[in-house]
Amino acid sequence: MKEIKISIIGFGSIGKGLVREIIEKRDFLLRKGYDLKVVAIADKNSSEIDINGLDLANVLKKEEYSYNKTALDIIYEVKQDIMVECTPSNIIDGNPGLSHILAALNSRINVVTSNKGPFVVAYDKIIESADKNNVSIGYEATVGGAIPIINLIKSNIRADKILSIKGILNGTCNYILTRMQKEMLDYEEALFEAKELGIAETDESYDVKGIDTASKLVILANSLMKMNVKYTDVKVEGITRITREALELAEEIDCTIKLIGEVNKEERLLRVAPRLVPFNHPLSVGGTLNVIMLNTDIAGEITITGRGAGPKETSSAILSDIINIADERL
Amino acid sequence: MKVKMKLELKDEPGTLIKALLPISKYGGNIVYVVHDREKKLPNGNITVQISIEANKDQVREIKNALEDEDIGILSIDEVKLIEDLAFIMIGHIVDTDIKDTIDRVDNTGFAEVIDLNLKMPNIKKESSARIIIRATGKEEMKKCVDLINKIANEKDFVLIYPLMLETQNERD
Ligand SMILES: NC(=O)c1ccc[n+]([C@@H]2O[C@H](COP(=O)([O-])OP(=O)(O)OC[C@H]3O[C@@H](n4cnc5c(N)ncnc54)[C@H](OP(=O)(O)O)[C@@H]3O)[C@@H](O)[C@H]2O)c1
Numbered sequence: 060m061k062e063i064k065i066s067i068i069g070f071g072s073i074g075k076g077l078v079r080e081i082i083e084k085r086d087f088l089l090r091k092g093y094d095l096k097v098v099a100i101a102d103k104n105s106s107e108i109d110i111n112g113l114d115l116a117n118v119l120k121k122e123e124y125s126y127n128k129t130a131l132d133i134i135y136e137v138k139q140d141i142m143v144e145c146t147p148s149n150i151i152d153g154n155p156g157l158s159h160i161l162a163a164l165n166s167r168i169n170v171v172t173s174n175k176g177p178f179v180v181a182y183d184k185i186i187e188s189a190d191k192n193n194v195s196i197g198y199e200a201t202v203g204g205a206i207p208i209i210n211l212i213k214s215n216i217r218a219d220k221i222l223s224i225k226g227i228l229n230g231t232c233n234y235i236l237t238r239m240q241k242e243m244l245d246y247e248e249a250l251f252e253a254k255e256l257g258i259a260e261t262d263e264s265y266d267v268k269g270i271d272t273a274s275k276l277v278i279l280a281n282s283l284m285k286m287n288v289k290y291t292d293v294k295v296e297g298i299t300r301i302t303r304e305a306l307e308l309a310e311e312i313d314c315t316i317k318l319i320g321e322v323n324k325e326e327r328l329l330r331v332a333p334r335l336v337p338f339n340h341p342l343s344v345g346g347t348l349n350v351i352m353l354n355t356d357i358a359g360e361i362t363i364t365g366r367g368a369g370p371k372e373t374s375s376a377i378l379s380d381i382i383n384i385a386d387e388r389l
Numbered sequence: 390m391k392v393k394m395k396l397e398l399k400d401e402p403g404t405l406i407k408a409l410l411p412i413s414k415y416g417g418n419i420v421y422v423v424h425d426r427e428k429k430l431p432n433g434n435i436t437v438q439i440s441i442e443a444n445k446d447q448v449r450e451i452k453n454a455l456e457d458e459d460i461g462i463l464s465i466d467e468v469k470l471i472e473d474l475a476f477i478m479i480g481h482i483v484d485t486d487i488k489d490t491i492d493r494v495d496n497t498g499f500a501e502v503i504d505l506n507l508k509m510p511n512i513k514k515e516s517s518a519r520i521i522i523r524a525t526g527k528e529e530m531k532k533c534v535d536l537i538n539k540i541a542n543e544k545d546f547v548l549i550y551p552l553m554l555e556t557q558n559e560r561d
Contacts, residue, residue: 225552300515300547304508305477308519309549311506312431312475316549335477335551342552 060092063385064112064139065171066099068130068159069146073173073200074100076370077143077377078115084378093385099133100124108137130155134162140389141381144172150274150290153180164188164196169388171380173200173373175274179290182281195388197380198282202275203228203349205372206365210379212283212353219355221284223323228275230347230367231259231266232298232318236333237345240306240315246299258347269297269331272320276329280322293329301333313338391420392448394439397430397461397471404460405437411454417443431475431521432504436463472530473503475521476537480546482507482516490540500524500533 067074081088081095088095096112105124107113118124134142142163146156157177163170165188172178177185178201189196199209203226212221227233231253238249250267253259265271273293280286298318309316314335319342321330336343341362344350349367354360366372398404405424412419420440429435443451448465455462463471482490491502504521522537524530534550541548 296547300479301549302479302508302510302515302517304510304517305479305549308477308506308508308517312519314551316477319552333547333549335475335549337552340552 060089060094061385061389062094062096063141063381063389064096064098065141065143065381066101066133066137066139067097067143067145068101068133069144069156069174070100070102071145071147072370073145073373073377074102074143075119077145077374078119080371080374080378082115088382093382095381098139099137101128101130101133106130106133108133110138130159131162134159134166134168139168141169141171141384143377143381144170144174144177146174148174148176148274150176150179150270153177157181157185160185160196161188164192164194167192167194169194169196169384171197171200171377171384173198173377175201175271175278178278178282179274182278183287195384197377197384198278199380200373200376202278203351204230204365204367204369205375206349206351206363206367207376207379208279208351208363209282210383211363216353216355216358216361219357221353221355222325223321223354224276224279224283224351225319225321225342225354226351227317227342227344227349228272228320228351228367229266229269229318230349230369231263232269232272233345233349233367234258234347235267236298236301236306236316236318239301239303240310241345243303243307245303246301267297267299269295269318272318272331273329276320276322276331280324280329284322284324286322286324286327288329293331295330296332298333309335315343317342390442390444392441392443392466394441394465395463396437396439396455397434397463398437400426400429400433400435407458408437408439408455408460411451411458412439412441412443415443415447415450415454417441417447417451431473434461469526472524472527473521474524474530474534474551475504475519476551477549478518478520478541478546479549480515480541480544482518482546483509485544485546490544493536493540494522494533497529497533497536499526499529500536 099108106126106128107124144156144159153176156174160170160177234253235249273295280288314337316333317336319334344364350364352362423438495501503523506519509516524533
């Protein structure tokens with residue numbers, strides 16, 4: 060039996076969703092030989108700590124936590140194998156996530172994260188710190204939610220060079236465009252519906268302006284294609300000006316409109332833009348689905364689709380990173 | 390020699406015959422004709438592939454005769470003579486002088502707007518257009534796309550290009 064002690068820094072929808080999955084999967088994981096213990100959780104101002112493992116069902120019920128220790132206090136003081144970082148994404152300076160991740164790595168704690176910000180601003184620095192300290196960092200959850208794109212490329216198509224990646228990387232935009240086309244809604248109407256259903260955030264701009272898609276492209280380009288690019292290298296156009304009439308015009312020629320993120324190594328091209336996609340093309344997936352199409356030198360085209368966001372789906376990626384690290388390091 | 394031609398025809402009765410006549414007239418021997426009415430070009434026309442046996446002079450004469458009949462030759466032996474691109478544009482298309490937009494493409498000499506489909510919901514809102522551009526080859530189409538990008542930048546249009554810019558002649 061492997062004991063895995065983790066802390067969860069950032070206890071919002073992802074952090075709590077992860078705890079729910081850990082509770083749900085406890086017996087399954089024990090049978091496989093993994094004893095997952097959450098020794099600390101922290102939100103912005105407070106925390107809950109138990110070095111022998113928290114009573115998770117109880118933690119979920121609480122509205123206030125017992126301690127005022129900060130994320131950094133927990134990283135420095137609580138003995139743990141893996142720090143799971145789930146604070147809000149900030150692509151300007153990466154913080155607070157970046158400082159948490161670097162502190163953990165430099166304290167020889169492995170890291171798993173769903174937070175895009177640190178990887179968009181400091182990919183190289185993070186990887187260097189992990190290597191230098193001989194610990195691992197898992198970031199599958201930063202791109203494509205439940206779609207195992209990063210681990211797929213890192214552990215399966217290992218002899219291939221990735222020439223280009225194209226895809227739908229934001230479920231909110233995909234939902235809005237799908238509804239506009241299917242129900243002949245205006246952009247504002249579809250956005251309103253997405254908010255009502257909790258698919259879009261209260262502040263939707265990150266998604267609909269293409270910023271989220273562009274951030275994910277930067278992570279893919281740097282980590283899977285060794286392109287060494289920054290957010291400002293991406294040409295970004297969102298979906299805010301797409302009209303219902305444009306979707307009608309597209310439909311008349313058997314196409315739909317999708318917000319596509321595209322990176323091409325040879326052309327050094329990074330672009331997020333609405334594009335005409337034929338209905339019968341593999342990238343033409345609807346609703347909140349995400350889809351990623353790789354083009355590699357040996358395998359050619361590979362397309363993978365799945366749920367791109369949501370606490371449960373993202374937990375799938377986080378848990379698999381945790382187990383990979385347990386196998387490798389613990 | 391054997392030559393493969395891809396022609397563009399209107400989806401109307403009698404157009405195929407019109408395309409085949411010049412071939413026999415100039416002594417070409419038709420090997421096969423593939424007529425796919427399902428696969429339409431963005432402008433609604435259909436394509437037909439014809440393989441013929443003919444010598445160089447005959448091919449030249451056939452080509453001229455087809456052009457006189459106004460039949461579009463998309464390619465001869467896989468060499469494309471025509472590139473089509475269908476894309477969508479959103480913005481204040483009419484107010485920003487739609488004629489100027491079209492003229493600038495047409496005035497290149499190597500590209501022209503062959504179809505424009507405009508939808509205007511109401512005066513305040515932005516309108517949307519589907520435009521088909523025809524250019525005389527791949528390089529020319531690239532230049533034309535650069536020009537369209539420039540115009541869009543000046544007039545603040547959103548451009549929605551096909552996922553694959555190259556595969557526009559046939560939407561397959
Ligand atoms: N939601 C998704 O479907 C999804 C999918 C993939 C990836 N992600 C990424 O996962 C991360 C978390 O997303 P989320 O939806 O869970 O966000 P969220 O609901 O806003 O939760 C963020 C959490 O981080 C805490 N936090 C903020 N600053 C902190 C600090 N300095 N120290 C410790 N905790 C701090 C917040 O605490 P307070 O409540 O006290 O402010 C809150 O508990 C984001 O980076 C997001 O981009 C989300």
